Amino acid sequence: MKNLKSIKTIKLLALFFVSSLALVSCSSDDDGDHDDHDHEEELITTVTYTLSDGTNVVTLTFQDLDGEGGEDGTTTVSGPLAASTTYTGTLQLLNETESPADNITLEVEEEGDEHEFFFSSTINDITITKDDMDVNNNPIGIESTLTTGAAGTGSLTIILKHEPTKPNDGTAAAAGGSTDVEVTFPITVQ
């Protein structure tokens, strides 16, 4: 009887270890290589707003190459805007930690119904209209038209909302959603 018991015990022990081994091997899926280096694929490092009146081009760039955290981002404005001028505006979002840089604008365009850009300026007589539409005929804002009025100095803020209410009254505050991009540029109209 005693022998029988110990045999049972040993069998059970063996069974347990076999099953635990099986467990370990089952769960060691998809990660053979420990040196895999995951990049921030979703990261947006660079926002560029290119304004062109046909002859002159003004670019507004926000760049934060080390992503969220680390060093603060930098803002670059190539020059002043001309008064009473109509510019064609194009937004581009890049992830420059990837090589070659990943064009995030394409993702936003693809999921246009879940995204929308919002523009606002402290210079009152600047008007911006969105020229592109998502599948539901609501604006996205990758393509836009910016019209300047009188000379002045102020700032321009560009916000990209994920899952905003669409359609909305055109303001970021009312649209809700969560913010993917919020950058502010100092601008001068002369």
Place this chain on the structure above:
Amino acid sequence: MKKIFFGLFIALSCYTYGQDCNYTFLGEVKDFHDKSSIPSATIYINEQDKYIVSDFDGKFKIENLCSGTITLTISHIGCETKTVSYQVNNDVFKEIYLEHHLEELTEVVVNSNLKTENTSIEQSLNKEIIENYTDKSLGDALNSLSGVSSLNTGNTIVKPMIHGLHSSRLLIINNNVRLFDQEWGDEHAPNIDINSSNKIEVVKGANTLKYGSDAVGGLILVKPKKYSPVDSLFGSTILSLNSNGRGGNINTELVKTFKSGYYAKLQSSYKQFGDFKAPDYYLTNSGLKNFNASLTAGYNSFEKGFDAYYSVVSNEIAILQSSHIGNVNDLVTAINSKEPRVIEDFSYDIDYPKQEILHHLGKIEAYKRFKGLGKLSVQYDLQINRRKEFDLRRGDLANTPVIDLRLFTNALQSNLHIDYIDDLKIDTGIMVRYQQNDAISGTGASPLIPDFDKYDASIYAIGNYDVSDTAELSAGIRYDYSRIEATKWYNISDWEDNNYDELFPQFESNTTDNSQILTYPEFSYHNISANLGYSKQFNNDMSIYLNYGLATRVPNPSELFSDGLHHSAARIETGLLTLNKEVAHKFVASFERNNENFGFSISPYYKYINDYIQLIPVGITTTIRGAFPVWEYNQINAQIFGVDIDVNKKISNSFNYNGSISLLKGDNKSDDIPLILMPATNFSNRISYYNEDLNQLTIGLSHKTVLQQNRYPDYNFYTFNPISQEDVYVDISSTPSAYSLFGFNSSMNFKAFKKGNLKLEFNIENLFNTSYREHLNRLRYFADELGRNFNLKIKINY
């Protein structure tokens, strides 16, 4: 000469075969532990149907035995009855060992006041209470104890908190296995199915050394049931249905026990809820799905035994959709808005953001008792925790988890319980453990916790000494060695900003990739922890307990390495490589009266924690998403003190009153401000009616009030809102107002089938549908807590 011998041999053989019944059996009954003689033991001689009694020296004599088998059944008051058989073909002398520590084997029949150690300051939940929480979590169940609260993320992710301390500062021991399930994260609830346990003990005092050196807050012991060695097959099923969340839980367990001491148990539960409802709106994306199963098999006898256990917990938990925010302005909008951003109709769908967690736990434990020494147990355990967190993401990554970690832990440990000395019991043991974290690649995000290997080894000794019949003294000491080796990519700018390039040049590799550098941080720690306990029983059911504990905790991987954005908190959390270990001194006392008619427990405590690691906001960073507060780990000296009071009073034969109150104060001594995230004063009352004759009818009314926490550190700040062109105030510190909740519960028992019974329960939670928010809920900025819930439970025992 040879002939003479030969002749003698023949003669002797004849004598033997002659079936003369002339043999004598001399026996001595002794105690298994200390080998002392047991007088007045009853010996039943089965073959002769005759009783005799052992003499003063524990000896007995059976004369005129025939050759053959003799079977004796020996019994003695307080001892386990033992039956032994011997082959008699000579005069025989045998020592027979009896065991008089019966309670260890049949804990089943013993009352619930059995403590982990006699000097321990603890509270416990028995099976009946656990069943009330069958469709809730461990944290919810423990929340009903005084001094225990919880840190929540929504209403389904509930982390237990003892005296304001949680996560790595609490040890959770499931079935004698220390739970490792990435417990460092605030939004990581313990992966335990409450239904698989029979008893849950919370040790607030210092008797925790057997399990670890780092129980700064305390210890939670989740214990299975021990089964009597009888031939039996039994089981039970509980079905629980709820109006809020339109879901519930079903749990079934089946137990087979054998007279020989073998036993097996199978348990399984499934839980599902859809969106829960606050009084005024649905909490969109707050449901969950949960599957658990556990299997135990073993053999239990006094001298030896083993136990094999395996459990799997699979959780899919939705996280309130409104809690996903982009930047600090979104947070301000959420704080200022009365309602969550997204309110949709009820749905069972679990959408993003969500968590998916799978936890395997397996162990095998074997023990053997040695005469005149004690009990030696050896245990091997293994755990695999896979955690996936899904966020709202763009494009191809929409269905890819943003966090995907696999933590593998295994440990080998032994414990020797020396009990042969009458007044002194000693527990001593060693443990080795290896842990590996694997940040699974393919998430398209840099891992929050990097790959690491962790090695631990420890040794401890604990003594319990009976000073007198009513007083006991315990003391223990433990040494732990711990080493962590990690592999992590740092932004070169972060690495240099923190001065790591000068502090830790040895961690750097030559590998860089864009703006990142590969590093190999390695840390080793030596820890000493200790405890001292005293207990004294007085007349009239009074007793007093005094505990001192020295606990040491090494920084966890999250505190050292975490690095990234938490969307639900709109904050960037940064670990710190320069953290030291945390050293805590705990003083806990308890003055108790254990009496059915009027009992109480008053338990004051004081904790001083050197180099307490906390996560606090330190500034604002400007990112492409706008402004973010940066939260960093830092170390301060902290003190936490308070008192927990519990009272029970029998009003009449059928009416009972229970009440409790917890008071706590936490201070950041370094900065002379209150400590962050400390539970507020709370108290509860309960009146219950019981009628044995009316199907054991129970009706109860309960009440709980949580006061507003007025002592909190002010980390509020201003941030510039570019849309409104003004500075806005970000009030992340202020606490919600006080609230009171009422509950109703009732239950009845019926006979069902031949020997089974049926229990019906009807309960109402948040009776008055009160809208409230709780300070210790991480999602308190976004939505109210749950509204009224009707609950129906059906339990069948068979």
